[in-house]
Amino acid sequence: DIQMTQSPSSLSASVGDRVSITCQASQDISNYLNWYQQKPGKAPKLLIYDASNLETGVPSRFSGSGSGTDFTFTISSLQPEDIATYYCQQYDNLFSFGPGTKVDIK
């Protein structure tokens, strides 16, 4: 099984701040990584696929980078509507999610 870790587990930032979340895979997964946003009480939403591709309709303040075992998800300018938990997910060997990063507004 491929294990995914994320850091931090939670963060609090001000509106307009640049926010970054890291995701690490237990083995090389190339770019087989996606990022999801889950707002409280809602279903997850796909934001980034194949590590760095922005899903259609997703604001350009969201971005992803990385390959191999280390990946980064960035919100360039945090907005109030970005309050959510963010998950990375690998699909190199079946599928598994990271534990999530909860993002709050300071």
Next chain:
Amino acid sequence: QVQLVESGGGVVQPGRSLRLSCVASGFTFSNYAMHWVRQAPGKGLEWLAVISYDGTKKYYADSLKGRFTISRDNSKNTLYLQMKSLRAEDTAVYLCARDVGYTSTSGAFDPWGQGTLVTVSS
């Protein structure tokens, strides 16, 4: 619009079985692989199973140890999850999700249903 609606959840005693359903609409169901994912209360997402668009290939998370079975009826636009020997730790919201790949598994899940809550308790 594309929609997935789960049903079949509820309170069930440990050791019993339950079958969940996910009805799809707004797209050609028979062209897409489908997944089940669960989320225990206050916890993260756990992938459970995937079934190919035609139902011929099925893969499961090792943690399920053969207790869950994924299936689909393309004539009814419906995905199923048969769960047996349920345990307290299976208590979770169960969500279905469409794989974005067309007649193949791309690895990305979109959209998702809202989920159905399964509570395993005596």
